[in-house]
Amino acid sequence: MTRKTLLVAVATAFASSAFAFAAATQWQVKDESYAIKFDTRGASGTIKGLKGTVAFDAAELPASTFAVSVDVNTLDTGNSLKNHHAKADDFFDVAHYPLIKFASGKVEKTATGFTSTGLLTIKDVSKPVVIPFTFDPAGAGAGTFKGHFSVNREDYHLKKWGVGEVVELDLVIPVRKA
Numbered sequence: 001m002t003r004k005t006l007l008v009a010v011a012t013a014f015a016s017s018a019f020a021f022a023a024a025t026q027w028q029v030k031d032e033s034y035a036i037k038f039d040t041r042g043a044s045g046t047i048k049g050l051k052g053t054v055a056f057d058a059a060e061l062p063a064s065t066f067a068v069s070v071d072v073n074t075l076d077t078g079n080s081l082k083n084h085h086a087k088a089d090d091f092f093d094v095a096h097y098p099l100i101k102f103a104s105g106k107v108e109k110t111a112t113g114f115t116s117t118g119l120l121t122i123k124d125v126s127k128p129v130v131i132p133f134t135f136d137p138a139g140a141g142a143g144t145f146k147g148h149f150s151v152n153r154e155d156y157h158l159k160k161w162g163v164g165e166v167v168e169l170d171l172v173i174p175v176r177k178a
Contacts, residue, residue, distance in 0.1 A: 024055035024063035026178035028116070030142065035172045036070060040153070041164030043086070045077035047100075054175065056107070056135065056145075065109040066116055067100040091158055097123040102131075122156035133171070141177040 030052055036047045049071025056064045072094045077083055087094040104118035105128075113134035120129045133147035150168050153159075 004169075007119035009025060024057040024060050024065070027054040027143070027175040028178045030174040030176045034174055035170070037170040038167050038168075040167045043077055043082060043163045047072070047076070047077065050173070054145075058109070058135065061107045061109060061114070064104075064116075066102060066104040066107075069101045071102070072098055072100060093123060097114070102129075120139065121153065122151075125156045127155055131171075143175055145171065145173040145175065147171040 009165055022031070032048070034048075034050060036049065036050065038045060047070050051070060051071075052066070052068030054066055054068065056066075072087065072092050075083060075086055077086065079091055086092055089095065101121040103121075104116045106118075107116050110132065113132060114133045116133060117128065118131075119126045129149060129151065131147050131149045133145055133146055135143055137143045148168070148170050150166050152165050153163070153167050156166055
């Protein structure tokens, strides 16, 4: 293969991938009415501060991606003492790890909706997770993502505290086209 042929092939591949990404609709969180709820034995509450990029189109799943984070400082159990303990250096250690991050690797169709497979990063640990979700369109340019998944807190070095190992997470995220 000549250098010119190689350059044309690389340019074509790059242009194709850029076009595929552009095909997915860009979404942004509609307002502060979204809910990320967590529940485990001994603690439950919400977390806010959702930021990032969401590109999703049910007709263009290969081009769909999620790269989002939440601010652990917004964690609210409804109990200020529990909030303080959760943010301290022996649990979430928000001084060093203020964000929980998720970056998808792929989005696929399922019988009941979709899944997003990617890396969930809490503190200094990144682990693969599969997040099942649905997307409900709500008129022109709006919709709601809903999902439910669980994680084992000990997998992310969240070992101290008298709470259950498995944390259930519920997501209800209203969005609008960016």
